[in-house]
Amino acid sequence: MEEIFAFLAFGIAALACVFAAVWIARCGRRDRSDRGATLVALSITCLWCLAVASLGADRALSYFAETARDLAWTVVLFRLFANDGRDASLRLVRPVIGSLVFVQLLQVFVVFVAMGGLLDRESASLALQTLALLHLLSAAGALVLLHNLYAGAADMSRRLLAWSAGSLGLFWGFELNFHTVAYLGGAALNEVNGLRGLVMAGMACGIAIGFSRSERGLTFRPSRAVTFQLLSLVLIGGYLAAMVLLSGWAADRFSGDLGRITQVGFLLAAAVFTVLWLPSPRFRDWARVMATKHLFKHRYDYRSEWIRFTHTIGRPAGEEGSLSERAIQSLADITDSPCGLLLVPDEDDALTLAARWRWPQIEVPAPAVPLELARLLEREGLILDLDKSRQGISHRGEAAMVPAWLRDEHHGWAAVPLIHHHRLVGVIVLGRPPVHRGLDWEDFDLLGVAGKQVASYLAEQAGQEALEEARRFDEFNRRMAFVMHDIKNLSSQMALLLANAEKHSENPEFRKDMLITVRNSSDKLNALLARLGRYGGADSGRRERVDLADLGRSLAARFTHTHPVSFSGCGRCPVLADRECLEQALVHLVQNAIDASPARSPVEIQVTNHGLRGAIVIADAGRGMSAQFVRNELFKPFVSTKEGGFGIGAHEARAMVRAMGGRLDVESRESFGSRFSISLPTDAAEKLLASRFDDSPIGAERLDEVHTKRNEVA
Structure with missing residues (x-):
C-alpha cells in the first residue's frame, strides 16, 4: 500500500x-x-x-x-x-x-x-x-x-x-x-x-x-540586522558541519582511544578558534565591512547613521566631553575611525589644534596646517584622502601643502573641512579604521554633509560664546561707569578741598603738606579715570620714543621690594609706543608673574634689540599653564586661574600692545613657568619707512596708511 x-x-x-x-x-x-x-x-x-x-x-x-x-x-x-x-x-x-x-x-x-x-x-x-x-x-x-x-x-x-x-x-x-x-x-x-x-x-x-x-x-x-544574523547562522552551520565531518572522518580513520582523542582534539581546536578569533573586534569589523561592501548597494545605512550622529552631537554639554570632542566623535563613528583631531583657525587663519578625541599620543605643532592649505579647503570644500596625498596624488595641488607631521603620521586617514556659509570653521582629522580601506564617493558625500552640520554646531557655539562675552562686557562696562562716576565726584570734591585749603589754611607747613598730598591724590585719581575711560586697549594715537631698557629697569625697581625681580639688557632699545599704555600692560604681566611664582623665585625682565623690532620679556619659574589653557582660555576675558581674579589683565595687555602695532607671544609649560614676550617696532624701523616716502608729494599720507595697515596686521 x-x-x-x-x-x-x-x-x-x-x-x-x-x-x-x-x-x-x-x-x-x-x-x-x-x-x-x-x-x-x-x-x-x-x-x-x-x-x-x-x-x-x-x-x-x-x-x-x-x-x-x-x-x-x-x-x-x-x-x-x-x-x-x-x-x-x-x-x-x-x-x-x-x-x-x-x-x-x-x-x-x-x-x-x-x-x-x-x-x-x-x-x-x-x-x-x-x-x-x-x-x-x-x-x-x-x-x-x-x-x-x-x-x-x-x-x-x-x-x-x-x-x-x-x-x-x-x-x-x-x-x-x-x-x-x-x-x-x-x-x-x-x-x-x-x-x-x-x-x-x-x-x-x-x-x-x-x-x-x-x-x-x-x-x-x-536590512543590516538580518544580514549579520544570516552570517552568524551560516558561520554556526559551517562550524557544526565541519565538526560533524571531521569527527566522522576521525571515527572512520582511527579506532578506540585514538579516535576519541582525535575527536577531542578537534573540539579543543575549534574552542580555541572560537574564543580567540570570533570575539575579536577586528574580525567583527572585517565581517561588517565585507557585508556592507559586497551585499548592499550603499555602504551606509543613512537613517541609522543620521540618528547616531544627531544623538552624539546633540548631547547636553558636560556629557562625555565637550562639543569639540563630540564633533570629532560624530564623524569618527560614521567611518568607524577610532580617534580624531579638531583643528580650528587662529588669529592668522592658520589651523591650530583645538581638541582631540582618543588620540593623546600624536604631537601637533602650532600652526598645524599652513594658511595656504586652509584657504584651499575653504574654497574647494575638499576632503583630503591622506593616503593619496602621501602617494603624491593631487586634485587641487593639495598634496604638496599637507604638513610633514600629518604626512608622516600614517595613522591619519582623512581630513574633513567644516564649512559654514562659505567660511572654514575647522578641520577634523580622522584616524584610520581598524579594517584598512580607501575612501570612495560615498564616504566623500556623507562626510561632506555631516561636516557642514558639525560646522553649524561649532559656529552656533562660537556665536553663543561671543554673545555671552559681549553681555559680560556690557555688564562690566556698566559697573565701570558707576565707578568712573564715583571717582569723578571724588576728584571734584578733592579739587574743591584743595581750593578751600589754599584760601583758609593758616599754617604754612600744614598747607604745604596738605597741598602736596591732595594734589598727588588728585593726579592719581585722574590718571585712573583716564585709564578706565580707554579700557579695552583702545588706541590713543599717541606715539613717543620709549626706551625699553629704561622701562624694564624702572619696573624691576618698582617691584623689587615685594618680590625678587631681576633685569638684563643689551644697551638702549628705543621703540615707538604709548608709554602709559605700554607700562600698564607690563605691570599686568609682571604682577601675574609674581603671583604665579614661589616666594623666593625671581622674575626676570629681559630686553633685546633686533634692529627693526625691540622685545621685552617677562619670564618666571612658577606653576605655568597648560597648552590648552594658553590656546583657548588665557586671553579670554573673565577667565582666570587665580582665585578671585577678574581675568581681564592678559586680555587688556594684548589689546593694548596690538593697538600700538606690537605683538604679545606666550610660551608656557606646567610646573616649569611662563614666558611673555612683547615685540614693538623701533624708531629705526619708523625712520626706514619714512625715508621711502620723503621724496613723494603724498609721503605723509602714505606713511599714515602704512601705520594703519601695520596696526591692522598686528
Whole structure:
C-alpha cells in the first residue's frame, strides 16, 4: 500500500513538473533572470520523481537524482538574488551558495561510498545517516537565504516573489523536517516518503503561478540586522558541519582511544578558534565591512547613521566631553575611525589644534596646517584622502601643502573641512579604521554633509560664546561707569578741598603738606579715570620714543621690594609706543608673574634689540599653564586661574600692545613657568619707512596708511 501511494504521488509530481515547465516556457515572463534555471530545475525534479516512482527512494540513482535536484534549486535561488539588478549584492551571496553546493557535492561522494559496496553493512548505514545530515544542513542554509531574500525585497517585489518564495519554502521546509527525523531515527522514512511527491507537485504549481505575475524585477533590500544574523547562522552551520565531518572522518580513520582523542582534539581546536578569533573586534569589523561592501548597494545605512550622529552631537554639554570632542566623535563613528583631531583657525587663519578625541599620543605643532592649505579647503570644500596625498596624488595641488607631521603620521586617514556659509570653521582629522580601506564617493558625500552640520554646531557655539562675552562686557562696562562716576565726584570734591585749603589754611607747613598730598591724590585719581575711560586697549594715537631698557629697569625697581625681580639688557632699545599704555600692560604681566611664582623665585625682565623690532620679556619659574589653557582660555576675558581674579589683565595687555602695532607671544609649560614676550617696532624701523616716502608729494599720507595697515596686521 505504501509503495502504491508513493508511486502515485511521485507520478503526479512528475506530471506537475512537466506542466509547470511547459507553462513557464510558453506563458511565463521572459525577462526574468531565473527563468532558464527554473526550467532546468523542474526538468531535473521530474527525472528524480520518475526515478523514485520506478526504482524506489533507496537506490543509488535516486540519491544522485535527489542531489542534482537540490543543486538545481540552489541555482534558482541564486538567480532570484540576481534579479535585483546589482552584481554587488551577489558578492556575499556567492560564498554562501558555494558552501551549499559544496555540501551537496559531498552527498555525491557519500552516496558513491555507501552504495558502491566499499563499506560493510554497519558502515554503509552510518554513511546514509551522514547523508541525511548533509541534506539537513543544505535545507537549513537554503531556508535562511530564502528568508533573507524575501525580507529584503521591496513591497512591490514581494508580490512577484510571494509564490516562488512560498513554494521553495514549502519544499525546503518539508525536506528539513524529513531529513531531521531520518537522521535522528537512523533510517529512511518509507512511511511518509510518498508525501514528498505531493510536496513536489505543490511546489511546481506554485512556481508556475509565480511566473504568471505581471510585476517586473526584484529590489533586494536586506536590512543590516538580518544580514549579520544570516552570517552568524551560516558561520554556526559551517562550524557544526565541519565538526560533524571531521569527527566522522576521525571515527572512520582511527579506532578506540585514538579516535576519541582525535575527536577531542578537534573540539579543543575549534574552542580555541572560537574564543580567540570570533570575539575579536577586528574580525567583527572585517565581517561588517565585507557585508556592507559586497551585499548592499550603499555602504551606509543613512537613517541609522543620521540618528547616531544627531544623538552624539546633540548631547547636553558636560556629557562625555565637550562639543569639540563630540564633533570629532560624530564623524569618527560614521567611518568607524577610532580617534580624531579638531583643528580650528587662529588669529592668522592658520589651523591650530583645538581638541582631540582618543588620540593623546600624536604631537601637533602650532600652526598645524599652513594658511595656504586652509584657504584651499575653504574654497574647494575638499576632503583630503591622506593616503593619496602621501602617494603624491593631487586634485587641487593639495598634496604638496599637507604638513610633514600629518604626512608622516600614517595613522591619519582623512581630513574633513567644516564649512559654514562659505567660511572654514575647522578641520577634523580622522584616524584610520581598524579594517584598512580607501575612501570612495560615498564616504566623500556623507562626510561632506555631516561636516557642514558639525560646522553649524561649532559656529552656533562660537556665536553663543561671543554673545555671552559681549553681555559680560556690557555688564562690566556698566559697573565701570558707576565707578568712573564715583571717582569723578571724588576728584571734584578733592579739587574743591584743595581750593578751600589754599584760601583758609593758616599754617604754612600744614598747607604745604596738605597741598602736596591732595594734589598727588588728585593726579592719581585722574590718571585712573583716564585709564578706565580707554579700557579695552583702545588706541590713543599717541606715539613717543620709549626706551625699553629704561622701562624694564624702572619696573624691576618698582617691584623689587615685594618680590625678587631681576633685569638684563643689551644697551638702549628705543621703540615707538604709548608709554602709559605700554607700562600698564607690563605691570599686568609682571604682577601675574609674581603671583604665579614661589616666594623666593625671581622674575626676570629681559630686553633685546633686533634692529627693526625691540622685545621685552617677562619670564618666571612658577606653576605655568597648560597648552590648552594658553590656546583657548588665557586671553579670554573673565577667565582666570587665580582665585578671585577678574581675568581681564592678559586680555587688556594684548589689546593694548596690538593697538600700538606690537605683538604679545606666550610660551608656557606646567610646573616649569611662563614666558611673555612683547615685540614693538623701533624708531629705526619708523625712520626706514619714512625715508621711502620723503621724496613723494603724498609721503605723509602714505606713511599714515602704512601705520594703519601695520596696526591692522598686528
